[in-house]
Amino acid sequence: MIKVMKLQKAVYAIILGVIALVVYIIMATTDQLGSRYALEVSGVFFMAAAILFLYPLWTAKEDELGRVELDPEKQEEMDIAQEIKEEQKEIKEELEKEELEIVPEANPATTGIK
Incomplete structure (x- = not known):
């Protein structure tokens, strides 16, 4: 130890x-x-x-909740998990931006719908 x-x-x-x-x-x-x-x-x-x-x-590094893990092996696992969460968040934001660009907003003036 x-x-x-x-x-x-x-x-x-x-x-x-x-x-x-x-x-x-x-x-x-x-x-x-x-x-x-x-x-x-x-x-x-x-x-x-x-x-x-x-x-x-x-x-020692803190996580989102302010807790500190002193075991280096667990700390590496926490770092990897945090990086994965950040990557997933970035991918989700990119997908949301692409959906906004692909689906045009329905405007009654241009579609002729009353």
């Missing part, structure tokens, strides 16, 4: 953040000078993961 929703990079960033946090804890207990930088790297990885977790929400 994680691979399907394109969240794999976010999971990797969380894992790297946890590793950097463990490195910070080890360095802080031994009073190393660079422990602060390990904590900063950990924070950067956690922030990047948070942004990557929001990616599917930013790219």
